[in-house]
Amino acid sequence: MQIGYARTSTTDQEAGLEAQERDLTAAGCAKLFAERVSSVAKRARLDAALDFVREGDTLTVTKPDRLARSVSDLLAIVARLEAKGVALRVLSMGGAEVDTRTPTGRLMLTMLGAVAEFERALILERQREGIAKAKAEGRYKGRAPTAQAKRPDVVKLIAEGVRPTEIAKRLGIGRASVYRVLAGTKDQATAA
Template sequence: MAKLIGYARVSTRAQDTDRQQADLLKAGVRHDDLYVDHGVSGSRASRPQFDLALEALIEGDTLVITTLDRLGRSTQNMLAFAEDLRTRGAGLRVLNLGGGDVDTSSPMGSMLFTIMAALAQMELEIKRERVTDSVKKRREAGLDLGGRPRRITDSQIRNAVRLVESGEPAAAVARDLGMSRATFYRRSRALSQ
């Protein structure tokens, strides 16, 4: 008996898949046939729950996803995936495409899938370009790039350097500061320049 296999994915652990799961269940996917990856990038070809969902697919089954980018970002990977589905005799249903099945075995379905995969990859490349451009402009303007704030002040590093110069082992001083010896050396060199 043909069944619906659902797949949901988020790229970071901080995100949740509640909306995706609700949409998949509403589309007819049984809870037992729902596979969810947390904190897994779409650019990875292999994802633990995605791999299990593919193993569960048999001829006549349909993989259901909410958006095409849940499959991945690379056109090449998506086309390989479409070929894999075709050889299995399985279908694909993308809910954001009007809820209709994308039959990758038909010429029209294959074309639509290829176009959508290329668009997903283009979207990723545009985002990357924007982030790179933004970082470059912030650097040129001398603005903060964000990141983790320094817990250890320059004053603390200078005091630690004095301890090392007076004979304390650098490894012990770095450990007391809560950093690695390499980080301590890097920070102390940066202050002496």
């Protein structure tokens, strides 16, 4: 049985996820596992797919970077699959496919994983350089603090008697952020 796995990093990439699902279905995948999560976060649907596959199955992905965050991560996933007697198939390789059932396929997958990891490192390096340049020019402000923007909501919910853990859940912020907002509110009150 062919099982497909699709992943995008953000909800803004809905079209990318749909394209992956379409390609995996066209490739013959009978079951799909899809998620919207960064590769560095816990990937619950990937874990579910890896638990689901059985001996003789093939886990299929469109590209290696949809599956793994690094070469070592990729090789660990391949080792986990091989221990279960499961092959890995990668579709989008410039018209060619990579299949880990062959020695050539395993070699190609390792090389492609290394190239993808190198490409990601270059992107991060360019991003850091851009941020450093923007800071030097006084144009970089960083990410807007999410919790501080929700200060009025936090204060309102506290006044209603809602506990900080519940506030964090309702507003989609961390519990520590709720406490920081509250501490900032108390500081402002004592300064006035």
